[in-house]
Amino acid sequence: MPVASSDFRPLSVAPAELFSENLAAHTAQEQHYAGRHRVVAWVRLAAFGVSIAAVWWLFSRGQLPAAFGVVALAYVVFLLLVRWHNAVGYQREHYRLLAQLNQEELARLEGKLNGFDPGLRYLDPAHPYSADLDVFGPHSLYQLLNRATSRLGHDWLAGWLLAGAEPAVIELRQQAVAELAPDVAWQQEWQARAKHFPKQDADPRTFTEWLRQPDFFQGKGWLTLLMVVLPPVAVGCVVLWFLGYSGLLALGAVLVLGALNSVFRVARAEYFSHSSSMRDALRAYRDQLAWFEAPTWTSAHLRQLHATLHASAEHQPASVLIGQLSRITGLFSARESPLIAIILNNLLLWDLWCMWQLERWKKRLGGQLDAMLEVGAELEALVSLAGFQAANPTYAVPELSATPLEVTAVGLGHPLIFARQRISNDFSTRGAGHTGVITGSNMSGKSTFLRTVGLNMVLAQAGAVVCAQQLRLAPARVYTAMRTQDNLAESTSSFYAELKRLRLLLELTATGQPVFYLLDEILKGTNSLDRHRGPRP
Template sequence: MRKEVAAVFQQRADQFQEQEKQTGSKSSTVSWLRVLVFICGAGITYFLFRNYNPTAGIIGLILSYMLFIVVMRWHSRLNYTYTHFKLLRELNLEELDRLQGKLQKLDKGEAFTDNQHPYTSDLDIFGDNSLFQLLNRSITSLGKTKLASWLQQAALPAEVKQRQEAVAALTKPEQLDWLQHFVVMPRHHKHTEVPSSAFFEWLRENSLYKKHGYMKPLLFILPVLTVAAIVAWFYGFSGYIPGAFLLLQFLLAYRFRTIRDDYYEKSISIYEAMESYTRQMRHIEQHETNAALLTSLKNKLFYKQHKASEALGKLAGIIDFFSYRLSTLMAFFLNTILMWDFLWIYRIEQWRDQYLGQVEGSLEVLANYEALASIASFQLANPAYAVPEISDVPFEVTATALEHPLIFVSERIANSFTMQGAGKTIVVTGSNMSGKTTFLRTVGINMVLAFTGAPVAASQMRVAPAQVYTAMRTVDNLAESTSSFYAELKRLRILLNLTEQGIPVFYLLDEILKGTNSRDRHLGAMALIRQLHRRTASGLISTHDLELGAMEEELKGSVENYSFNSTIEGDKILFDYKLQRGLCRSFNASKLMQLMGIAIEE
């Protein structure tokens, strides 16, 4: 199946590469045409001015300028198309890298790492070789933050089903072009990690014209009077009047220089994002779908017959005009004569009053669409993955051919597994490196995928809603004078507190209490299992402590033993990585120590 999927991505990459070459060649031709139009226009205009009259020269200049603008815009569109094909090619090559496990260059989602989170650190949700790298296709802070929040917090069953339906709609064969075009649109623009919502929050709290009401009439009157006075001066009237108006404008600009700079710097910082969001929302507004969630999201982009894309486009246009101040000479004349900065600050505040509420809601729509597009792309890359069923049976986890999605080998070992009911504990024993910890992570990461609304690395899976909680990578902290054993105890204390809240908790505990002596470890682990048995919790515990296997007799029907085993042939230790019923009966620690040079007598 993976070979067929890889072939599709490679074919699309080759197709887009060919279109990229063709468009690039055409763009180069039009670029030379633009130069030719400029030279010919300048020559014709010069000829008309010299041999005829100024009117003919002006007409020639205007027509030449209009033709140049037409060719320039044509060239700009071709450049955009060329870049778009290039980005589509790169996206499909990126999909091939994901299939091969080459995740190093992809966004790790490090901003979302949290060692105190119930499971993200232990299950490699963020960071190097992480689930986020495998899932995320977004480059905007909106899309990345939304997807990260879905991975950090399980959705309600109804919401999971809505997302699954939306993903199914986006993964139809006829939707592939729409989906990939949507994914690469924001890649035309530079995006900062600071969310656009920060600008909108700042804009809501600041208002130049409400705080300084006298500025509004001055904005409309003073530039007109200044221009009129300058024109009058050309006709012989006193120069003191335009000088006074120019001085007044200069003083106003100086008085509000900090505010003007603040408005400009904050608005220009989101200009690229607004251009990107405008194109993306226009793409969504034109999207035809029957999926309930997608339809609901799309409808939110329309408000009183106003499209969200139009509202954002207007803001991008305002910021673009505002940016004319970047030219020092232009800024001097515009701000000294026309109060340029004040005009566009006024337009921004007008825009805020009319569109801000709609736009803030539309950004949430876009964030959801981007997160769904990431999950849909993940599903397209892994068509053999199953869409999990949300179970009504408490603590049910039933999976067939369950695999770890972050293990990239030609033949991954799959295990089938089932458990259900509160107060259940699966004790997984096994020799070193036999796969017991990886199995716990396999169960956990697929549960996270299921609760996100994503497909799971299995041929079938049923899972009941629960709060996943892990204790696997507890380490010491010198800054806090905390040993690894005490860090693990604190982690287990959080688990016990969590189970007191009445919510279903599914725990995955690896080698619990490994930092103490065998007697205390054994007593503590048994006490913990008994305590969890009486609460709204179930889960898996991996251990080398075979004595924990006796709990199966003590708590019949509530504790079950499973294991991973290995065999030793000469100096080789062989693993099958298959989950088996019962306690582990084969151990390899002595053999491993011998292979490392430690002289252990047989």
């Protein structure tokens, strides 16, 4: 039950001040709804007590029709109170999550990144630059940027950081982020809606690939007929048993249904496994896409994503269709309670009915699910970039250059250094075949400067703002050789590891694509004379 976003000011104040104000306001709202939640709990308890007392009083006086009427009324009232209680509980949790999001933004501003996902699963020592530039790992760029919640959203953002986009794509992302960034309340509402559902680690691509497998019910019309006929018969036999008739009929019906469940136990378990793994992710995308579908967007890329959802959904909002699927996958959760599962399956063939409902949904729209989930994941990545831009309003939107290998920066700083007086530098290079040499004493910041240039290029080519007053660059492949290490398992010395790294650089440049390379203390694993000879043509 999503709630409307709070009407906080866009970024007309300093980010730290805005996040602090939001934190205080959301915490106050959380406490307000926590109080209401307790009150509703007492109302539920009082209603239950009054109902029990009324039913007992009527039964003791022999007024059975009135007693049964009170029971029916009490049941309806109980359901309404439960729904009210859950709604208030959702709002309490929602404001807690919004407060948590602002607390996290304050932590990022202070450079306290330890509590965020380091993205180690994306760290590849053989990648051209990610290990050297701290793109992933402890105190990394990924921790600073990532505001996604789903496995697919994480993958999209990581993909943008691992490979620069084409100039046209970068510009589309910049425009989309520019539209999203000023509305911090919209971004945080988007994030909070998904955080209600924490179990989103499963890969949706596995689920959608599984959905493309042949239907279980294909060629089993007889089973569908049995599912229609047998459950009412079984329930009727059980009712007759309760009314005093022979229990043999009930036992026979339950045994027949139990045999069917046993025959198809493998398929039932498979459907349950796939559905339960995706339940939270589907609920999160349902609520997030409903939030995205509501506004009218102006940037070309956001309008394109909106149109993709509309085309995939066939005249129904994509959030509604994903909501239908999430409800079907939620029906399988009855298996999580063994007693309830036994009763439902041996009387109603519950799992088989859930499987049938899932296949009905698949026949209607299953082929479009991939596109809808990919749109949601890309929006998660865009919201991550927008949150980074909103938290750093002084950062520059990079300008793309047509001059090969141009990097012209004013006030360039390292985005992972959070000191109040961050040291910034100007830098300029353009044209193929140009090499700059950075010299200085030990601990003077040479390596940090190289990483500053490389990391801001990664940000720029992902579509994000950069830690600079101005940056103009031509998109190029970034390549680094900074942290080469030995590998005893492969009998590789650090010097040989660096040689292999440099060989990869030469092979990459031989392809003809522009490569911007950053080498730190080249051939440092050998003597000074060979180090001077090595870089010569």
